[in-house]
Amino acid sequence: MAGALRTRRVFLIGFMGAGKTSAGKILAQRLRWTFQDLDQVIERQAGQSVAAIFAAKGENAFRAMERAALQEVLSQPLDSSGGMIVALGGGAFVQAENRTALERAGAITILLEAPLEELRRRCVKDGNTRPLARDADRFAELLAQRRQDYERARFRVDTNAKSLEQVAAEIESILRDFVKPEVEE
Numbered sequence: 001m002a003g004a005l006r007t008r009r010v011f012l013i014g015f016m017g018a019g020k021t022s023a024g025k026i027l028a029q030r031l032r033w034t035f036q037d038l039d040q041v042i043e044r045q046a047g048q049s050v051a052a053i054f055a056a057k058g059e060n061a062f063r064a065m066e067r068a069a070l071q072e073v074l075s076q077p078l079d080s081s082g083g084m085i086v087a088l089g090g091g092a093f094v095q096a097e098n099r100t101a102l103e104r105a106g107a108i109t110i111l112l113e114a115p116l117e118e119l120r121r122r123c124v125k126d127g128n129t130r131p132l133a134r135d136a137d138r139f140a141e142l143l144a145q146r147r148q149d150y151e152r153a154r155f156r157v158d159t160n161a162k163s164l165e166q167v168a169a170e171i172e173s174i175l176r177d178f179v180k181p182e183v184e185e
């Protein structure tokens, strides 16, 4: 065991189907940190699924809720576990205001990547419930539009042909390298 990682807020970003939620849960278990999924925070607060929010109120209203939920998560104190892992929805990091808030909070952002076909395959496998993943052309366009913003993340992990456990282990090793000078105090 390489010593406990210092207190951190780690945000997983990337497109729909990148594995942010699934890998994030495993990572949080490995580190014994807390895990939150921003979409689930929004759903809890709204008492509605993301798909229902999109249908009833539209995407702009969802984005406002997403910004508010992110502010709230960023203002939460870290508990005794020492760190938090947060999976962001695929559009959260694309909003400049959210990127600024993350940067100001000193959050570590990690981009999970995969090729378009693989992202699509994973979303279809999930039942294609995501409002912005229903149309294959729109899905591809959106990824192309967002790529540059995603690349502003602090670190990147290629998830293609890797198990969720492998992805989580890779993120853990990035975090261990990143905080090395601050580890053993």
Ligand code: S3P
Residues within 6 Å of the ligand: 014, 015, 016, 017, 020, 021, 039, 050, 088, 089, 090, 091, 092, 130, 131, 132
């Ligand atoms: C979205 C991604 C979804 C969810 C919403 C919008 C997007 O989250 O926030 O459907 O704009 O890419 P996941 O990336 O967790 O699927």
